[in-house]
Amino acid sequence: MTLLTVRKITRTFGEKETAVHALQDVSFDVEAGTMVALVGRSGSGKTTLLNVIGGLDRPDTGTVHVDGVEVTALDEDGLSLLRREKVSYVFQTFGLIPVLSAAENVGAPLRLARTPAAERERRVALLLDLVGLGDHAGQRPGELSGGQQQRVAIARALAASPRLLIADEPTGQLDADTGRSVMALLRGVVESEGVTALISTHDPIMMALADRVIRINDGRITE
Amino acid sequence: MTGLLLGRARAQWQLLAVLVAIVSLGATLLGTCALLVTRTADRALEVAASRSTAEDAQVTAYNVTVLGADAAGVAADTRDLLTSSLAPFEVRTDGRASSVLRALSKDSAGYLSAVQDLPASAELATGRWPSAPGEGVVLETTARQLGVTTGSRVRLGPELSRDPAPALTVTIVGVVRPLVGTGWDRDPLAGAGFDPAYRDTSSLRDSRAYGPFLVGWDDLLATGSTLDRLEITAVPDLSAPRLADLDAVTANVRTADRRLARVLGERVRIERVASQLPSVLQSSRHQQQVTNAAVLAVAVLGAVLTATALSLAGRLTTDLRAAESALLSSFGAGRGQLAGVAAIEAAALALLATALAIPASSLLHTALTHLPPLGGAGLASAPTITAAQVLTIAAGAAALAVMLIVSGLRAAPATDERTRRDLLARSGADILLVALAAGGWWQLRAQPTGDAGGPDVVRVLAPALLLIAGAALALRLAPPALALADRLARRANSLPLPLAAFEAARRPQATAAGLLVTLACASATFGIALDATWERSQRDQAALAVGTDLTLALTQPPTAGQGAAVAAATGGTVSPAVDRGVAVGQWLGGAGAAPRLVAVDTDRAGALLRGRLDNGRTWAQVGAKLAAPAGAEGLPLTGTPTLTGTASSGAHLSVTPELLLEDATGLRTTCATAPVTLDARPHRLGACVPPSGVRVIAVAVPVTGDAISWDATATSDIVITLTIPGTTPASAKWTATSAAPSAEQLTDPAVTTGRSGLRMTGTVQLGGPPEAARTLVATAFEDPGPVPVAVSAGFAHDLGVRVGGRLDLTIGLTAVPITVADLVPAVPSAPGGAALLADLDTLSRALAVRGDLGSPVDAWWVGDPVHTELTGLHLGTAVTRAGETDRLTAGPVPAGLPAVLRLLVPAAALLLLAGVLLHVTCDLQARALEVARLRGLGMTRREIRSTLLGQHMVVLLPLWAAGAAVGALSTWIVAPLLVRSETGAAPVPDVVPMWPWPAQAGLLTALLAAALIAVTSVVLVQSRRADAAHLRVAS
Incomplete structure (x- = not known):
């Protein structure tokens, strides 16, 4: 079953002589429950493509469908709902809210979904255990290492049981060992949670762990 | 570095503009x-000096006993000295002189007087003013007593002194009436024209005195008469004074006495220069210092x-430039170099702010x-620039710029958590502030109530210290309150508002921002409250000082029928009043102030008396405890009374009757006549020509005569009949007493009323102490x-007395028993002093039954x-409560205080808004990425706005409320101590802290609304910007 459908996406920044064609006629599909690595050099268009898929950016042309929803046709509120229910992010810089503890960060999407407190707490504990941070629930991001923060970010991304998990260079700010453990974690949660993951990376290990690798070069898919 | 500064200035011009605006605002205020x-x-x-009355400004030289040969020279020298002392002001001089007594007959005497500008002091009844040597005019009473008329020639014999000047003759060319309030109180006979027992400085015995015989000024100085008194009054024209001239004049007047003595030498026996001008100006200076202290406190x-x-601003600037500073450091820039850059930038800011603040403060001051x-x-003044202003602004801007550097150089905390050192430092600072504020409060309380010193450090710093300490303590309460909100938020299911609570409670709040909001709110509310407290106190002081709505202090004893004229002129509730010094028991007063007795018609105390009472009491309630039981009926007097008397045992006795008359307004006046021999013949009491509507309510007949001596043993029964024209009411009950001292020297006093008047009898002891009164008193009321x-x-x-206590009150020479019926915080018109309030009717009765029929009424x-315009009555000086209130609240000297307090409120509000805007803007800019992440989580823009608004309002609202609470508390604690009277002493009555709810509610609402608008505007802009761009860049 196809979860993600990308068709003829074009995105250009700037105009005329200064125009940069970040994405050119990009099309591909992703099956549900797979982990796909999006690979390419810096500036190849990976992040732009992920932003367009997640509704953080709008393409000049083309369409994106996630779980049957046409992302490129949604308005602001629709995009917010999409991110709340179907798509979640893991950022290179973790994206945690500094004043919240690890548990509260993980529980934030559940609060947005108005999940009852008891169920929320159960789910948060489960996810923190899943990412190996059950003992760090009360700690704030500033008190955690980079790897731990990224684990919290992954747990948060999974909290609302999204259909699609987008991770943009999730190991970019981590050392090799930590990066590997995070990749392994991602692989594990994709399998355990049944989520579809689209991950941009340079990491060969990540590529090895992925079900499929999509290469992008100068804004074009070269798979 | 210059390139860096210029480049940064171009890039951060908005931030720099805010900094310049804040420094300029502070410098403008300074x-x-x-x-x-x-x-x-x-x-x-x-201006205060220009508004002073002639009485306040005038300088008078008094010379006593000047030989005739020296008179002209002494007058000229005195006039020259006064004129030179008051230079450079234009001076108008007046003179008044009286000679020693000259013999008129065997047992009577008269004296010459001269008054420069006599037409301003008297009005002609008949004749004309004297215009040639030897011509003179006399008062109506003198003319009547002596039987002289225009054209009469009166021979004034040799002076009754050593080396007497020869006799002279005065041709009477006119008869005059003295004008009230024109200095007749300084006439030897106080303008009465006659005194049956007068003794001047040159006489050794009493004599019957008549006068003055008013001649021309030059004529008197040329007669060779010895002057008993010579006074020269100089009145400077202070309509447009300069302060330096006023200071010079003050110094000159203070030394004028000594210089006059040097100039006049042995030509006069006593000389003295008196003026209220130095004390009036000094009083204004004291009041100005009180005002200045308040202005400096606001500064x-x-x-x-x-x-x-x-x-x-410094902290926020540091935060915003943290990355830039790190970059410069990585390039090798040292801390000193960074400080140098900051110093150059701050100096530029200070210069710019100074340049802006100088014209701004001039314009603001003018407005x-x-x-x-x-x-x-x-x-009102035109825009001006002064050296003091420029120096203050430059120093203030420089100090503020240094402060900006210091706060900017403080290293930003490495983490959000405060270090233990920071917390300890803040605790220490809080404790120090509280200790200083407590010390300031204690010092204010301990200041002596009579202190009239200038602005002192305590008065200037105490308000700021108290408000800062209060704000610092209030900030201490914020974390527990926010922690409570945090706990409550954890239980909620949604995200936006709980996240706002988490952000508010857990994000390290800028202490400076919190302090600014709290302090500004506290300062603004305190400013309004202090203004209201001050004004209320001034009104209370004015009400108590005047004691009623209008007082008319009489310069002459009142006359029957005067009350009707006053009532017609004012249209209010009118009462004769007594306001004079008395002795209570053995207590003659302390610190130079005798106890004051205030007596009015207490039946109408509610309508008459003013001044705040305690415990919600009213003056009507107090007056009810003092009021007389019932009015005295008395005998209507419709014509000239006649007295007929006899004395048994062939004693040659006479009486000098006094009649106490009461008019329709309740005013009691005395009619004193010449002695009447008890020779069984009727004697018309010609001096008692009554106006209509007058009743006789008491008669006193002191008995004198040659038959009375220490060694005599006989007694004499006297029978005195006072025939009063008109009918005698059958119900009139009269009481007779013998007056003290030695009341036993006149026994068996009795009085009966008949159809034609009163018949009084008694037995006089012809022997015994000569100072015995031997006065038979008949009254239409009982003791x-x-x-x-x-x-x-x-x-x-x-x-040491309480309600019910008994005392004796001595008025003049008469002792009256009193009982304490009530205690009041202060007696109207006698603020802060030892004073008593009595009912005038009761007091007058008590005096009358003791033989004292003299009217105590003096107002x-x-x-x-x-x-309220009563100058046409020519009765004396009128003072109104409204005028006094206006003088105390809107006079030139105190006006600076409310003005500067009203300046504080907008300044505090502006700084509060600037602080809120600066803080919110910087906070949201620094958190732009975080806000975008919330979008990434799926929060809508509306939810983000709710979160951001909620976060800032959760912090702002408690600070706003805490500021108002600190303002209220400071008002309660310190405002009563800051308000002083015009002399710098503690006000009477006590100051009541005021919290004008409408004004405060308006201010707080406006502050909150303005802050809300500011926060909302920034949040709206920020939430609109919170999009994927931030995430793209960051990721």
Whole structure:
């Protein structure tokens, strides 16, 4: 079953002589429950493509469908709902809210979904255990290492049981060992949670762990 | 570095503009205050001097006993000295002189007088003014007593002194009436024209005196008469004074006495220069110092607020430039170099702010002086720039810039958590602030109530210290309150508002921002409250000082029928009043002030008396405890009475009858006549020509005569019949007594009323002490017993008496028993002093039954007058409560205080708004990425706005409320101590802290609304910007 459908996406920044064609006629599909690595050099268009898929950016042309929803046709509120229910992010810089503890960060999407407190707490504990941070629930991001923060970010991304998990260079700010453990974690949660993951990376290990690798070069898919 | 500074300035011009605006605002406030305490203060003294009355400004030289040969020279030298002392002001001089007594007949004497500008002091009844040597005029009473008329020639014999000047003759060319309030109180006979027992400085015995015989000024000086008294009065024209000239004149007047003695030498026996001018000017200076202290206190508050705003700005600037500083450091720039860059930038800011603040403060000061109360006080001035203003602004801007550097150089905390050192430092600072504030409060409380010193450090710093300490303590309460909100938020299911609570409670809040909001809110509310407290106190002081709505202090004893004229002129509730010094028991007063007795018609105390009472009591309630039981009926007097008397045993006795008359307004006046021999013949009491509507309510007949001597053993029964034209009411009950001292020297006093008047009898002991009164007193009322009085609480404490206590009150020479009926905080018109309040009717009765028929009335009190302009009555000086209130609240000297307090409120509000805007903007800019992440989580823009607004309001609202609470608490604690009377002493009555709810509610609502609008605007912009762009860049 196809979860993600990308068709003829074009995105250009700037105009005329200064125009940069970040994405050119990009099309591909992703099956549900797979982990796909999006690979390419810096500036190849990976992040732009992920932003367009997640509704953080709008393409000049083309369409994106996630779980049957046409992302490129949604308005602001629709995009917010999409991110709340179907798509979640893991950022290179973790994206945690500094004043919240690890548990509260993980529980934030559940609060947005108005999940009852008891169920929320159960789910948060489960996810923190899943990412190996059950003992760090009360700690704030500033008190955690980079790897731990990224684990919290992954747990948060999974909290609302999204259909699609987008991770943009999730190991970019981590050392090799930590990066590997995070990749392994991602692989594990994709399998355990049944989520579809689209991950941009340079990491060969990540590529090895992925079900499929999509290469992008100068804004074009070269798979 | 210059390139870096210029580049940064171009990039961060908005931030720099805010910094310049804050420094300029603070410097402008300081500059305006500098102008208020220098230029406006000086101008206020000049205006106050220009508004002083002639009595306050005049300088009078009194010379006693000047030989005739020296008279002209002494007068000229005295006049020259006064004129030179008052230079450079234009001076108008007047003179008044009286000779020693000259013999008129065997047992009577007269004297010459001269008054420069006599037509201003008297009006012609008949004839003309003297225009040639030897011509003179006399008062009506003198003319009547002596039987002289225009054209009479009166021979004034040789002077009754050593080396007497020869006799002279005065041709009477006119008869005059003295005008009240024109100095007749300084005439030897006080303008009465006649005294049956007068003794001047040159006589050794009493004589019957008549006069003055008013001749021309030059004529008197040329007659060779020895002058008993010579006074020269100089009145400077202070309509447009300069302060330096006033200071010079003050110094000259203070030394004029000594210089006059040097100039006149042995030509006079006594010389003295008297003037209220130095004390009036000194009083204005004291009051100005009180005002200046308040202005400086506001300046300190403004400076503290500005410094707090700058501290916040410095921290935010540091945060915003953290990356830039790190980059420069990585390039090898040292801390010193960074400090140098900051110093150059701060110096530029200070210069720019100074350049802006100088004209701004001049314009603000000008605007302020054109608005009430300064404008109404005549202090409007054109824009000006003074050295003091420029120096103050430059110093203030430099200090604020240094503060900006210091706060900017402080290293930003490496993490969000505060270090233990920071917390300890803040705790220490809080404790120090509280200790200083407590010390300031204690010092204010401990200041002596009579202190009239200038602005002191305590008065200037105490308000700011208290407000800062209060704000710092209030900030201490914020974390627990926010922690509570945090706990409550954890239980919620949603995200936006709980996240707002988490952000508010857990994000390290800028202490400077919190302090600024709290302090500004506290300062603004405190400013409004202090203004209201001060004004209320001034009104209370004015009400108590005047005692009623209008007082008319009489310069001459009142005359029958005067009350009707006063009532017609004012249209209010009118009562004759007594307001004079007395002795209570053995207590003659302390610190130079005799106990005061105030007596009015207490039946109408509610309508007459003013001044705040305690415990919600009213003056009507107090007056009810003092009022006389019933009116005295008396005998109507419709014509000239006649007295007929006999004395048994062939004793040659005479009486000098006095009649106590009461008119329709309740005014009691005395009619004193010449001695009447008890020779069985009727004698018309010609001096008692009554106006209509007058009744006789008491008669006193002191018995004198050659038959009375220490060694005599006989007695004489006297029978005196006072025939009073008109009918005698059958119900009239009269009482007879023998007056003290030695009342036993006249026994068996009795009185009966008949159809034609009174018949009084008694037995006179012809022997015994000569000082015995031997006065038969008949009254239309009984002895009222002890006079109930209300005593000022402080006086009662000094005397050790309570309600029900008995005392003796001595009025003049007559002792009257009194009983304490009530205690009051202060007696109207006698604030803060030892004073008693009595009912005038009761007091008058008590005096009358003791033989003292002299009218104690020396004023008219009027409640709720319709008209207050009474100069046409020529009765004396009128003072109104409204005028006194206006003088105390809107006079030139105190007007600076409310003006500067009204300046504090907008300044505090502006700084608060600037601080809120700066803080919210910087906070949201620094958190732009975080806000975008919330979008990434799926929060809508509306939810993000709710979160951000909620977060800031959760912090702002408690600070706003805490600021209001600190303002209220400070008002309660310190405002009563800051308000002083015009002399610098503690006000009477006590100051009541005021919290004007409508004004405060308006201010707080406006502050909150403005802050809300500011926060909302920033949040709207920020939430709109919170999009994927931030995430793209960051990721």
